[in-house]
Every structure is written in C-alpha cells, then in structure tokens.
Amino acid sequence: MTTLRTESLDAGAAASAGPRVGVLALQGDFREHAHVLTKLGASVSLVRRPAELDAIEGLVIPGGESTVMDKLSRAYGLAEPLKAAITAGLPVYGTCAGLIMLADSVLDAIAGQQSLGGLDVVVRRNAFGSQNQSFETDLDVPALGDAPVHAVFIRGPVVESVGPSATALATISDGRVVAVEQGNLLGTSFHPEINGEYRFHKYFLAKVRAAATTA
Numbered sequence: 001m002t003t004l005r006t007e008s009l010d011a012g013a014a015a016s017a018g019p020r021v022g023v024l025a026l027q028g029d030f031r032e033h034a035h036v037l038t039k040l041g042a043s044v045s046l047v048r049r050p051a052e053l054d055a056i057e058g059l060v061i062p063g064g065e066s067t068v069m070d071k072l073s074r075a076y077g078l079a080e081p082l083k084a085a086i087t088a089g090l091p092v093y094g095t096c097a098g099l100i101m102l103a104d105s106v107l108d109a110i111a112g113q114q115s116l117g118g119l120d121v122v123v124r125r126n127a128f129g130s131q132n133q134s135f136e137t138d139l140d141v142p143a144l145g146d147a148p149v150h151a152v153f154i155r156g157p158v159v160e161s162v163g164p165s166a167t168a169l170a171t172i173s174d175g176r177v178v179a180v181e182q183g184n185l186l187g188t189s190f191h192p193e194i195n196g197e198y199r200f201h202k203y204f205l206a207k208v209r210a211a212a213t214t215a
C-alpha cells in the first residue's frame with residue numbers, strides 16, 4: 001500500500017516539477033486525488049486558505065459532501081476567491097460533490113446552499129439514490145479514447161441539462177449526462193480517483209499545461 005504524505009503536501013513541498021495543481025482539502029476524498037495527481041507527475045498542494053490559490057495552475061474539487069464544502073468554503077473566505085479564479089480561467093476539475101460546486105444551478109440543494117458556478121449546467125444532487133445504491137458501470141467517453149471508463153457512482157449528481165456553453169462528455173445507459181466540460185472546467189458525477197482510472201486526471205492535466213503556457 002502506498003502511503004500519502006499529506007504533511008509534505010501541506011507544506012507545498014512536492015518533489016515533482018510538473019504542473020502545480022491544488023486539491024481543495026476542506027472535506028471529502030482530497031487525499032485520493034492528491035495521490036493520483038502526484039503519480040501523474042503533478043506538483044500537488046492542498047488548498048484550505050485563499051492565499052494558497054496564488055501558487056497553483058489548476059485545482060481539483062473532490063467528492064464528498066457539497067453542502068459541507070459550500071459552508072466551509074464560505075466560512076474560510078475561500079468561496080469568493082475561488083469564484084474569481086474560475087472566472088479568470090483557472091482550470092478546475094470537480095468530481096461528484098466537486099461537480100455540484102462547479103454547476104451554475106443545483107437542484108435538490110439544501111436551503112441556502114450555494115455553488116461556485118462556472119459550468120453552464122443544471123445538476124441534481126443525489127440523483128442515483130442513497131449511499132447503499134452506489135453502483136459501478138462502464139462508460140463510453142470518446143474524448144478519452146476507445147477503451148470504456150469504469151465509473152464508480154456514490155450518491156452522485158446527474159447533469160439534468162447542459163447549457164450552450166458546456167459540452168457533455170459521457171452519458172450512462174439511460175442517456176443521462178454524467179461528465180461535462182467547458183473550456184478549462186471539467187466535471188464528473190463519478191469518482192475516477194478511487195479506482196485507478198487516471199484518464200480524466202490526465203485530460204485535466206493537459207488543460208492545466210495548456211492554460212499555463214498561454215497565461
């Protein structure tokens with residue numbers, strides 16, 4: 001088993017010279033994302049404070065609980081700087097709760113819940129049922145090549161509608177959208193970070209590299 005050394009990540013002391021990618025570490029499975037990104041050569045740091053956004057070229061918002069991430073991001077003064085960074089073009093990849101945070105509109109939100117926005121989509125929280133209705137399935141994702149993507153759904157959201165600025169990347173067998181992109185933003189209803197499916201992270205790192213070279 002590989003042990004992730006979050007202490008060194010906290011200190012921003014990643015050894016690699018790859019793209020500098022932050023993982024929002026307020027709540028949720030940020031360690032799993034940090035592990036995947038580190039394996040792919042990114043220079044990973046955990047983000048909990050606004051100033052930590054200055055040092056990164058891309059950000060991952062993990063799975064977890066969007067209601068909690070929303071509350072903590074506002075309590076820590078991160079929500080507004082995050083919105084500004086997204087508007088300024090920071091590449092951001094959100095999985096599950098992270099996709100909810102990136103959606104312009106959220107259905108079945110709790111009272112007062114806010115998202116950061118950026119993705120021109122409407123998502124519905126918990127669209128596939130409760131934790132014990134979690135499931136795995138293979139998805140065609142043409143943007144990632146011919147081999148199917150094995151996708152793990154855990155209380156995930158569905159993308160109920162995709163606005164004109166966003167593009168669907170994958171649908172499940174009943175035709176509902178579960179992966180989207182829009183410029184530098186990427187979102188999936190499922191969790192590639194937990195099952196060794198690295199292609200979404202690679203796809204995201206390509207966005208980060210491209211944005212860094214044009215900045």
Ligand SMILES: NC(=O)CC[C@H](N)C(=O)O
Binds near residue numbers: 066095154157
């Ligand atoms: N696995 C997940 O990230 C679940 C998301 C959760 N249902 C939410 O609303 O935030």
